[in-house]
Amino acid sequence: MYRQGRKLRNKWAAAGAACCGVLGLVAPHAVAQGCAMCYQTASASGAPGREALRHGILILLLPAVTLFLGIFGLIYRRRNQAR
Amino acid sequence: MSAALEPPTGFLRRCVFSTDHKVVGLQYFSLALAAVTIGIVLSLLMRFHLVWPAAHLPFVSRGIMTPEQYLALVTMHGTIMIFFVLTTAPQGAFGNYFLPIQIGAPDMAFPRLNMLSFWLTLAAFLCMLAAFAVPGGAPISGWTAYPPLSGLGEVAGPGEGTGQTIWIISILIFCVASLLASLNFIATTIDLRAPGMTLMRMPLTVWAWFVTAILSLLAFSVLLAGGILLLLDRSAGTSFFLPAGLVVNGEMQGHSGGSPLLWQHLFWFFGHPEVYIAILPGMGVVSHVLANFSRKPVFGYRAMAFALCAIGFLGFLVWGHHMFVSGMNPYSGLTFSLLTISIGVPSAIKTFNWLGTLWGGTLQFHTPMLFAIGFVSFFITGGLSGIFLAQPAVDTMLHATYYVVAHFHIVMGVASIFGIFAATYYWFPKMFGRSLDETLGKLHFWFSFAGAYCIFMPMHFVGIAGGIRRYADSSGANYLAALQPLHEFMTIAAFVTAAAQLIFFWNFFRSLRKGAPASANPWNATTLEWTTSSPPPPDNFGGQFPSVYRGPYEYSVPGEKADFVPQDRAPAGVARIGPATEGIPQRAYLTGTIMLLAGVLMFFMALVSAEIVRRGFSSDWRVLDLPLRILALSTSILVASSFTLSRSRNRLFANDDAGFRHWWSVTVILGMFFLAGLGISWRRLAAAGIGIATNPSSSFFYVFTAAHAVHVFAGILVMVAVAVRPVRQLTRQTVTSVVSTYWHAINGIWILLFLFLLLER
Numbered sequence: 092m093y094r095q096g097r098k099l100r101n102k103w104a105a106a107g108a109a110c111c112g113v114l115g116l117v118a119p120h121a122v123a124q125g126c127a128m129c130y131q132t133a134s135a136s137g138a139p140g141r142e143a144l145r146h147g148i149l150i151l152l153l154p155a156v157t158l159f160l161g162i163f164g165l166i167y168r169r170r171n172q173a174r
Numbered sequence: 175m176s177a178a179l180e181p182p183t184g185f186l187r188r189c190v191f192s193t194d195h196k197v198v199g200l201q202y203f204s205l206a207l208a209a210v211t212i213g214i215v216l217s218l219l220m221r222f223h224l225v226w227p228a229a230h231l232p233f234v235s236r237g238i239m240t241p242e243q244y245l246a247l248v249t250m251h252g253t254i255m256i257f258f259v260l261t262t263a264p265q266g267a268f269g270n271y272f273l274p275i276q277i278g279a280p281d282m283a284f285p286r287l288n289m290l291s292f293w294l295t296l297a298a299f300l301c302m303l304a305a306f307a308v309p310g311g312a313p314i315s316g317w318t319a320y321p322p323l324s325g326l327g328e329v330a331g332p333g334e335g336t337g338q339t340i341w342i343i344s345i346l347i348f349c350v351a352s353l354l355a356s357l358n359f360i361a362t363t364i365d366l367r368a369p370g371m372t373l374m375r376m377p378l379t380v381w382a383w384f385v386t387a388i389l390s391l392l393a394f395s396v397l398l399a400g401g402i403l404l405l406l407d408r409s410a411g412t413s414f415f416l417p418a419g420l421v422v423n424g425e426m427q428g429h430s431g432g433s434p435l436l437w438q439h440l441f442w443f444f445g446h447p448e449v450y451i452a453i454l455p456g457m458g459v460v461s462h463v464l465a466n467f468s469r470k471p472v473f474g475y476r477a478m479a480f481a482l483c484a485i486g487f488l489g490f491l492v493w494g495h496h497m498f499v500s501g502m503n504p505y506s507g508l509t510f511s512l513l514t515i516s517i518g519v520p521s522a523i524k525t526f527n528w529l530g531t532l533w534g535g536t537l538q539f540h541t542p543m544l545f546a547i548g549f550v551s552f553f554i555t556g557g558l559s560g561i562f563l564a565q566p567a568v569d570t571m572l573h574a575t576y577y578v579v580a581h582f583h584i585v586m587g588v589a590s591i592f593g594i595f596a597a598t599y600y601w602f603p604k605m606f607g608r609s610l611d612e613t614l615g616k617l618h619f620w621f622s623f624a625g626a627y628c629i630f631m632p633m634h635f636v637g638i639a640g641g642i643r644r645y646a647d648s649s650g651a652n653y654l655a656a657l658q659p660l661h662e663f664m665t666i667a668a669f670v671t672a673a674a675q676l677i678f679f680w681n682f683f684r685s686l687r688k689g690a691p692a693s694a695n696p697w698n699a700t701t702l703e704w705t706t707s708s709p710p711p712p713d714n715f716g717g718q719f720p721s722v723y724r725g726p727y728e729y730s731v732p733g734e735k736a737d738f739v740p741q742d743r744a745p746a747g748v749a750r751i752g753p754a755t756e757g758i759p760q761r762a763y764l765t766g767t768i769m770l771l772a773g774v775l776m777f778f779m780a781l782v783s784a785e786i787v788r789r790g791f792s793s794d795w796r797v798l799d800l801p802l803r804i805l806a807l808s809t810s811i812l813v814a815s816s817f818t819l820s821r822s823r824n825r826l827f828a829n830d831d832a833g834f835r836h837w838w839s840v841t842v843i844l845g846m847f848f849l850a851g852l853g854i855s856w857r858r859l860a861a862a863g864i865g866i867a868t869n870p871s872s873s874f875f876y877v878f879t880a881a882h883a884v885h886v887f888a889g890i891l892v893m894v895a896v897a898v899r900p901v902r903q904l905t906r907q908t909v910t911s912v913v914s915t916y917w918h919a920i921n922g923i924w925i926l927l928f929l930f931l932l933l934e935r
Contacts, residue, residue: 129438130566136435136791143790144439151443151783152494155392158772159487162388165765166364166373173369174279174754 181712193285194712198292199271200605205296206263206594209254212303214672216251220244221665225658227647242332244646245314249333250305252317253341256448257348258299260590264455265390266295268597269359269383271605275703276377278368278720278742278754280713283361283762287354294351301344305337313338316644318441319345321415321434322422325407329422342405349398352390357769359387365762368702369751370722374479375741377701377726378472381479382458385486386451392490393447395773399780400440406877407432411867414788431794431870436787440780446493449586450485453553456593457482457524460546463596464528466699467543468535469737471727473527481520481527488517515564518557525554536730536737540697541615542600548623549592556585559634574644577637580630588626595622595678602685603692607708610689614681618674625671632660698738701726705742721751760908767912771919774885778923781881782930785874789934797935798871801858808851809928812886815844816921823910834910838897841917845890852879871934878927885920889913 133144182188189197219231223239230237239247270288274281282288305312313333315324319341328335363384367376376384403414407429415437416429465472472478491513528550537543559581563569572578595618602610636657641648648654695704702722706715720742728739744750789795819841825833856879859865859872866876896909904912 129435129442131570132435132438136433140433140435140791143787144435146790147439147783147787148494150786151396151439151779152490154775154779155443155490156487158392158776159388159490162360162769162772163483165768166384169364170373172365172367173371173751174366174759 191289193281193289195270195274195282195285195288196605196710196714198282198288199267199269201292202262202266202270202295203268205292205299206259206267209258209262209299210591213251213255213259214675216247216254218668218672220247220251221668223247223646224648225662225665227649239646241646242314243311245316245644246312246333246337248644249314249316249341250302250312253302253345255587256317256452257345258295258302259594260452260586261352261390261448262295263594264459264590264597265359265383265386265451266292266355268379268459268594268601269386269455270355272601272703273359273380273383274362274366275706275710275714276380276701277363277366277371278702278715278722279362279366280715280719282358283366283758284358284766287358287766291351291355291358294347294354298344298347298351301340301347305333305340305344308336308340310335310337313341318445319404319437320441321404321407321432321437322417322420324437325404325416325429325432326420326422326427327408329425329427339405339408342401342408346398346401346405349394349401352394353398353770353773356387356390356394357766357773359383360391360769361762361766363387364765365759368720368722368754372722374476375722375725376479377458378461378475378478378482379455379458381482382454382456385482386454389447389451389454389486389489391769391773392776393444393451395776396440396780397444399777399784400437400444402881403440403781403784403877404437406866406873412873413794413867413870414784414873418794431792433788433791435791436784439787440784443490443493443780447486447489449582450489452586452590453593454482454485456549456590456596457485459593459597459600460528460549461524461531462701463542463546463600464531464550465727465729466600466697467538467540467546468531469538469729470531470535471725471729473530473533474523475725475727477523478527481523484520485517485524488513488520492517521557525550525557540599541610541612541619542596544616544619544623545592545596545599548619549589549596551623552584552589552592552626556581556589560585572637574642575637576633576641576643579643580633580637583633584626584630588630592622595619598682600697601703602682603696604703604708604710606686606689607692608685608687608689609692609696610685611681614677618677618681621674621677622671625667625674628667629664629671632664636660636664695740698736700724700728700738700740702741705740719754721753723748723751758903760905763904763908763912764915767915771916774920775923778878778881778927781874781878782927785930785934788870788874792870794869796869796871798859798864798869798875799862800875800931800935801855802932804851804855804858805928805931808848808855809925811844811851812848812921812924815841815848816918818844819914819917823914826906826910835897838893842890842893842897845886845893849883849886849890852883855879875931878931882920882924882927885923889917889920892916 133141136144182192182194192198219233219239222229222231223244228238231239234243270282310328310332313319313324314331315334315338319338323330323334324338324342326334327338363376363380403412406412407414407416411428413429413432415434416427416432417434418430418432420427420429461472461478494513532547559577563572563578563581599610599615602608637643639657641654641657641661649658692708694707696708697704702720703710705720721744722741723744724739724741726741728741730737731739818837822834822837822841825831825837856876859875864872866873893913896913900906901909
């Protein structure tokens with residue numbers, strides 16, 4: 092019974108993920124949540140500028156995300172250590 | 175049980191230069207109160223001017239406010255509110271006061287650093303206020319300080335001379351203060367928790383302060399880097415943000431090839447997480463208060479804790495999407511979009527769980543509860559109005575209008591301030607040992623709640639109708655004339671709401687002296703701050719440090735006599751956990767150092783990212799002829815110093831004191847040689863006529879090397895200081911480990927920088 096319920100849940104989850112994937116594939120330009128002003132300024136710059144911006148964003152983003160997760164890793168490792 | 179800590183004697187040690195986290199928290203609170211008063215006055219002046227632009231104002235030179243003076247008010251109102259109220263009060267004041275108590279610690283991990291953070295914040299605040307008093311007055315470039323306006327200097331208009339310089343210096347000081355404070359919060363949460371205080375027993379306030387501290391640590395480092403570059407544009411003639419060919423007031427500017435977009439890139443890395451820095455502590459407080467006054471556990475505690483972490487994490491990705499331009503691969507933009515939109519999921523989890531906490535609870539409508547519910551109301555309203563701005567086509571139309579002003583004031587300003595008020599009314603009895611007047615509190619709530627909606631709901635409509643923000647006087651535009659009655663209504667509402675805050679001030683200051691005495695646990699709450707006296711003793715628990723046996727929100731537990739069970743009450747039949755050890759565990763110092771290094775790494779990554787973006791946007795980039803031999807030799811010396819430091823550490827652990835001192839001294843000398851090497855390369859470049867402003871590559875070279883030299887110099891100073899005088903509280907092993915970690919990391923950063931400089935050739 093439990094196994095059947097779990098299988099059903101997995102099926103629904105897979106169907107949901109597939110729907111999201113299809114939506115993403117058919118609507119690559121349906122971007123939302125950006126600053127219209129910054130986006131327009133950035134997209135108006137030349138190709139080297141756009142590429143530099145993309146690299147600049149990733150170079151700043153990757154360490155930030157890594158450090159964020161790293162700090163959580165540290166507190167998780169010490170989750171049972173008391174003063 | 176250990177002996178209770180004696181309070182320091184003397185007014186200065188007790189109240190001014192105190193290292194007690196509770197005093198520091200109150201100092202932050204006082205600072206935020208002063209800042210919010212000034213911020214409100216500035217906003218009232220703006221509202222008054224918008225409705226009656228020709229009216230004579232007593233505090234304005236020549237009576238009538240000029241457009242520049244209006245913009246100065248806009249800038250200073252935004253800056254003061256965002257930095258010195260919304261960032262300072264929820265984290266600096268309540269976080270400082272209650273985080274150690276809620277985790278059962280005697281103080282923050284680094285009390286002196288805590289005190290220093292406050293004094294730096296105060297210095298930043300006074301510096302910011304000084305901008306009003308200098309010739310030209312306060313800056314006019316807004317709280318985002320967009321270049322070219324903010325980078326040009328006096329020629330750009332009144333306030334853009336000394337006023338703008340002072341503004342930047344103030345923000346730089348504030349960044350340093352916030353970095354120090356955040357590493358303290360993180361180390362305290364990780365290493366100072368009482369026995370039994372596992373992660374899933376931490377109150378949601380602690381989770382919120384912890385995530386906020388991580389955001390501050392990573393975001394303020396980048397703002398610090400951006401601020402330094404902006405200051406150099408103004409004072410050293412560099413062109414990081416200023417484009418070529420600018421003619422301002424008939425004067426040709428001498429800058430070349432910079433990009434204002436670079437500032438947006440760096441600034442919004444800070445700006446996006448800043449929204450969460452302001453609101454996350456409020457979310458923690460509201461969850462805490464709702465559970466207390468619903469007499470129910472927080473609905474979905476784990477989901478709430480994970481949602482706080484997820485909001486913090488996704489906050490960075492929101493920034494990534496801010497300007498990520500779909501170029502070669504449109505799917506990369508979509509990836510960022512989907513990740514960004516997904517921030518709605520944890521936000522919705524929080525909202526539904528707050529409602530779930532209220533559902534079926536025994537609701538007690540005390541003032542903190544009212545403000546907490548008000549927070550939820552404004553959070554939902556602001557969130558809903560944000561959905562429209564998330565659609566680029568609509569955003570393009572609404573971007574420069576009052577709609578945006580209304581949206582971010584409701585979600586970031588009013589909601590956060592309601593969180594601060596909820597915290598103030600809730601913890602006032604604990605902080606001062608007296609109670610606030612409930613009737614006055616409720617009056618204050620209803621006026622503020624209705625007033626805030628009266629100000630900001632019509633503002634949405636003004637925006638949709640085309641009302642343009644930042645305009646000092648829109649009476650000249652015919653199409654805006656029909657909106658003037660709405661402006662009048664909002665201004666009257668603003669004055670009434672501001673007057674309602676006088677009720678709060680009266681209640682606050684009167685209750686400090688004449689409020690009814692509060693018991694240790696007036697709200698029948700469960701967390702550790704309510705297990706100690708009101709106000710708490712100097713070491714928080716009078717020498718009886720608690721152990722924790724339960725989750726933070728055990729209300730209405732079946733089978734219990736009372737409808738709340740404190741966290742430190744051991745269940746029947748469970749063996750008592752041993753009390754905490756006294757003092758700060760040695761590992762906390764290493765944790766603090768690692769956090770400091772995380773901030774330093776982000777600072778340098780911001781500079782590297784800035785160089786990449788600047789180079790991509792410019793046509794004036796010249797490859798610099800670097801003195802590579804000297805730099806390579808300096809690098810070798812620095813690498814060697816890492817080995818000598820390791821040797822020194824090994825000697826210490828082998829109990830060879832003479833060997834330890836010998837290799838320690840060799841490391842210091844090698845560090846000084848490295849600095850000398852950098853000095854020689856600067857001299858060579860200067861002799862070849864290459865200064866910091868010669869071209870962008872030389873600007874970045876000087877900035878990289880100087881910033882790194884400062885960190886090496888700081889390391890040398892610490893090593894010399896430690897060799898001369900042993901540090902109290904720290905064992906030599908800890909000191910050596912801390913210094914080694916710092917030194918190796920700084921050396922690693924240099925190697926990466928050196929490789930980067932080589933690669934870009």
